[in-house]
Each structure stands twice: as C-alpha cells, then as structure tokens.
Amino acid sequence: MNETDHNMHDEGISRIYQQSRIEEPPMGLDSAILTQARNAVETKNTSWRGMRWMFPLTSFALVMLTATLFIQMKQEYPEILEPSSVTSPALQVEERLDDVQSDLRKRKTTVNKEQTEKRDAAGASSPAMEMKSAPAEMEVAPAKNLKMMSKEPLKQEVMGTSPFRSRENLSEADSAAPSQPELLKGQASPDPEAWIVKIRNLLKQKNRDEAIKELETFRLVYPDYTLPDDLKILNK
Amino acid sequence: MATINEPADEDLMLHYKNGDSRAFEQLYLRHKAPLYRYMLRSCESKAIAEELFQEVWASVIGARASYLASARFTTWLYRIASNRLTDHYRKHGKWDQYIDNSDENDEICAISAAYEQPEQKADIHQQIQRLLTCLEQLPALQRQVFLLREEAGLKLEEIAKTIESSKEAVKSRMRYAISRLRHCMGSL
Structure with a gap:
C-alpha cells in the first residue's frame, strides 16, 4: 500500500481543499511576530557602537541630578551650604590666633612702656641690658608661644562634640576651662624671661601683691620653670 | 516552499540564529499562511487559533539558539504547533474530545x-x-x-x-x- 492508495488520497478532495486555502493571519499579527523576531536578535546584537548616545545622555542626567540635589539641599538645609552662617573649626582657630597675637602686641606695648618709665626713673645703668634684651625676646617669642598657647584650646576644639561651634559658645567653653584660664584670657606672658622681668619690676615698684599674683599665673603656665632665687621668696 | 534559487528553510533559520532578522521574515512569509490555517482548522475559535499561532512563532524565535538543521524545518515547526494544540486541549479539559x-x-x-x-x-x-x-x-x-x-x-x-x-x-x-x-x- 503506498500513499497514492485510493483509501489514503483523494484527488478531488485534495483539489477542493487547495482552493479553500485563502485564509491568512491578520496584518497586526504579522507585524507583532516580525517585531518580536527583530527585537530578539537586536537585543542580542546590542553593542557599544549602537549605544553611542548613552554617554552624553548619562552625563546630562548626572548633571541634572547634581543640580537638582544642590537646589534641594540649598532650600532645605541652607546653613550647610552658607559659609558665612557657620564658622569652620579652622577659621575659629585662625581667629583665636589673631586674638592672641593682638593680645601679645598689647602686652609688648605695655612692657615697653614700663621699661621706658623705669629707664627714665632709674637712669641708664645695668637694667638697660635687661630692657634692651626684653623687646628682642618679645619679637622672637610670639610664634613659639602662640604654638604653645594655642595647643590645648585647639585640641579641645577639634575633639569637641560639635564641629560647628559658634564664637559665643567658644567663649563660654574657654571661660569654663579650669586648666589655663588666664592664658585663654590673654593675660599670660608670651615669654618666661620677659615675664620674670615684669615680676621683678613689680617687686621693684613695691607692688608685692601684684607680683605674687603674676608669679602664680606664671607658675600655672610654666609649672616646670626653675624660678630665679630672688623670686623664690614669693613662691611660698 | 523554497524553490531552486531560494535559500532552504533550514539555511534561513540558521541565518536568523546568527542574528539576521530578514531571514526570519522570509521564513515567516513562506510558512505563515499554511500554519495559520492549520491552527485555524484545529481550533474551535479564530481567536484561540491566532493566539496559538503567535505562541508557535514565539517558540520558534525563543528556540533559535538551540535550532539544529539536522531535521527539516517544516517538521520542526509543525511539531511545535502540534504540541501547542495538545497543550491547549489538555489545559482546557478537551483532551478526550481531541483524541x-x-x-x-x-x-x-x-x-x-x-x-x-x-x-x-x-x-x-x-x-x-x-x-x-x-x-x-x-x-x-x-x-x-x-x-x-x-x-x-x-x-x-x-x-x-x-x-x-x-x-x-x-x-x-x-x-x-x-x-x-x-x-x-x-x-x-
């Protein structure tokens, strides 16, 4: 039995059936399937060459995002982005150093004035050597002493709880510090030798109480300094 | 079906496998009408036939990577179609009627x-x-x-x-x- 067997194939039926073959899939279905087929291979073939627009688009999107975030931050947290509203720790230290320097200048002027008065009063004998050497020391001293004086406060500021301390808060903290109150107020002598000279001058002026007070302050600032014999009497 | 000057179905499918979507278009144009009528006359409604027709071609597209030209493309295509029909009848509880x-x-x-x-x-x-x-x-x-x-x-x-x-x-x-x-x- 082969396929052309009368029982398995009918020419008449086959001919009629072939004439019935007119239906075709709708065009929408055609396009959907062809698009699906195209997309399937295009997705696979996607390369950097075909994505040349990606870099500029990404850059543009990044810029837009940054700008939007900046504007939003400026609106919601203006104090973070406004430099004048908050003083940074570095700026605070700089300001403190300026204060100390101006204080030193005042002190230097005072010492010079005292020395001038002394010279005028006592004549130009042996004290002149001390008077001459003191200003020179004062000239050299500031940098070294500033370093020493600002060391502790700086440390405190950096280690403090808030990095955005205002000047008012800073002053309160300074006044509350028990270790070197006089120093922070700018009353400490920048140089121990000049300070000792000043204390001697106070003694010579018969201002013993003031000299003792000054010596106590000196001892607070320079606890390891070996006092001259003439001042040891006061240190009791 | 392919004539002497036209590429064989199997070659077209291999071209499509390698990323040539035009080869698929040729293949689709050759087989879409017979396959559509096969589905149409095997299903109870035109809507179902169209849905299954699309699924068959989706399967062809999805299986392009694993296609081997060892068998005739038409046989492969209609096997997918027959399996779809079988699944459809089984899914809708009409398997007894189908067989x-x-x-x-x-x-x-x-x-x-x-x-x-x-x-x-x-x-x-x-x-x-x-x-x-x-x-x-x-x-x-x-x-x-x-x-x-x-x-x-x-x-x-x-x-x-x-x-x-x-x-x-x-x-x-x-x-x-x-x-x-x-x-x-x-x-x-």
Missing part, C-alpha cells in the same frame, strides 16, 4: 464506497464550504494528519515524526479521514 478516534468505524468504510465526486454535485464554492464543514466534523487526530499533508505538505513519515506517532498509525488515520470526508461530502 476521539473512530478508526474502527466499519460503517464509514462501507459508505465510502458509494462516494461520488463532489464537483459533480455543486459549484466550487459550495464544495469548499462542504469540505470545510466535513473537516470540522472529523476526529481531531484524523483532521490533524489530513491538514499536515494538505497544508504543510508533509509525507506520511514526516507526519509520524511531527506528531510523534508510528507511520502505521498515521496511515490508518489518513485512510479513515479520507473515508469520512468522502462520506460527508456525498451525504451533504
């Missing part, structure tokens, strides 16, 4: 002997309508083998491979399908 096979119906065979050529009775349009009506009334498996030969142009061996059945079973179904159609056409 209803009345091959042993002797009455039909007897009547087929008295069959007259249909073109003698009516004009061609009426004959087409009659044939399609008769085709609808065939058991699904008999209709399937008839359509695979008429639409896909498959030989009995290829039909057997496509529907994963034996050649003898296909022959038997084809014989009964022709007998029923003859009977139906003669009796309408």
Whole structure:
C-alpha cells in the first residue's frame, strides 16, 4: 500500500481543499511576530557602537541630578551650604590666633612702656641690658608661644562634640576651662624671661601683691620653670 | 516552499540564529499562511487559533539558539504547533474530545464506497464550504494528519515524526479521514 492508495488520497478532495486555502493571519499579527523576531536578535546584537548616545545622555542626567540635589539641599538645609552662617573649626582657630597675637602686641606695648618709665626713673645703668634684651625676646617669642598657647584650646576644639561651634559658645567653653584660664584670657606672658622681668619690676615698684599674683599665673603656665632665687621668696 | 534559487528553510533559520532578522521574515512569509490555517482548522475559535499561532512563532524565535538543521524545518515547526494544540486541549479539559478516534468505524468504510465526486454535485464554492464543514466534523487526530499533508505538505513519515506517532498509525488515520470526508461530502 503506498500513499497514492485510493483509501489514503483523494484527488478531488485534495483539489477542493487547495482552493479553500485563502485564509491568512491578520496584518497586526504579522507585524507583532516580525517585531518580536527583530527585537530578539537586536537585543542580542546590542553593542557599544549602537549605544553611542548613552554617554552624553548619562552625563546630562548626572548633571541634572547634581543640580537638582544642590537646589534641594540649598532650600532645605541652607546653613550647610552658607559659609558665612557657620564658622569652620579652622577659621575659629585662625581667629583665636589673631586674638592672641593682638593680645601679645598689647602686652609688648605695655612692657615697653614700663621699661621706658623705669629707664627714665632709674637712669641708664645695668637694667638697660635687661630692657634692651626684653623687646628682642618679645619679637622672637610670639610664634613659639602662640604654638604653645594655642595647643590645648585647639585640641579641645577639634575633639569637641560639635564641629560647628559658634564664637559665643567658644567663649563660654574657654571661660569654663579650669586648666589655663588666664592664658585663654590673654593675660599670660608670651615669654618666661620677659615675664620674670615684669615680676621683678613689680617687686621693684613695691607692688608685692601684684607680683605674687603674676608669679602664680606664671607658675600655672610654666609649672616646670626653675624660678630665679630672688623670686623664690614669693613662691611660698 | 523554497524553490531552486531560494535559500532552504533550514539555511534561513540558521541565518536568523546568527542574528539576521530578514531571514526570519522570509521564513515567516513562506510558512505563515499554511500554519495559520492549520491552527485555524484545529481550533474551535479564530481567536484561540491566532493566539496559538503567535505562541508557535514565539517558540520558534525563543528556540533559535538551540535550532539544529539536522531535521527539516517544516517538521520542526509543525511539531511545535502540534504540541501547542495538545497543550491547549489538555489545559482546557478537551483532551478526550481531541483524541476521539473512530478508526474502527466499519460503517464509514462501507459508505465510502458509494462516494461520488463532489464537483459533480455543486459549484466550487459550495464544495469548499462542504469540505470545510466535513473537516470540522472529523476526529481531531484524523483532521490533524489530513491538514499536515494538505497544508504543510508533509509525507506520511514526516507526519509520524511531527506528531510523534508510528507511520502505521498515521496511515490508518489518513485512510479513515479520507473515508469520512468522502462520506460527508456525498451525504451533504
């Protein structure tokens, strides 16, 4: 039995059936399937060459995002982005150093004035050597002493709880510090030798109480300094 | 089907596998109408036929990477289609109806002997309508083998491979399908 067997194939039926073959899939279905087929291979073939627009688009999107975030931050947290509203720790230290320097200048002027008065009063004998050497020391001293004086406060500021301390808060903290109150107020002598000279001058002026007070302050600032014999009497 | 100057279906499919979407277009244009009619005449509604038709092509697209040109493309395509139909009938609880096979119906065979050529009775349009009506009334498996030969142009061996059945079973179904159609056409 082969396929052309009368029982398995009918020419008449086959001919009629072939004439019935007119239906075709709708065009929408055609396009959907062809698009699906195209997309399937295009997705696979996607390369950097075909994505040349990606870099500029990404850059543009990044810029837009940054700008939007900046504007939003400026609106919601203006104090973070406004430099004048908050003083940074570095700026605070700089300001403190300026204060100390101006204080030193005042002190230097005072010492010079005292020395001038002394010279005028006592004549130009042996004290002149001390008077001459003191200003020179004062000239050299500031940098070294500033370093020493600002060391502790700086440390405190950096280690403090808030990095955005205002000047008012800073002053309160300074006044509350028990270790070197006089120093922070700018009353400490920048140089121990000049300070000792000043204390001697106070003694010579018969201002013993003031000299003792000054010596106590000196001892607070320079606890390891070996006092001259003439001042040891006061240190009791 | 491909002529001498046109590339074979299998070559087109391999080109598509390598990323040539134009090859798929050619392949689709060749096979879309027969496959569509195969689905249309195997399903109870046009909407379902269209849905399954699209699913078959989606499967072809999805399986392009694993396609091997060892078998004939048409056989592969209609195997996918037949499996889709089977899944559809199983999913909708119509599997029993689908496999209803009345091959042993002797009455039909007897009547087929008295069959007259249909073109003698009516004009061609009426004959087409009659044939399609008769085709609808065939058991699904008999209709399937008839359509695979008429639409896909498959030989009995290829039909057997496509529907994963034996050649003898296909022959038997084809014989009964022709007998029923003859009977139906003669009796309408």
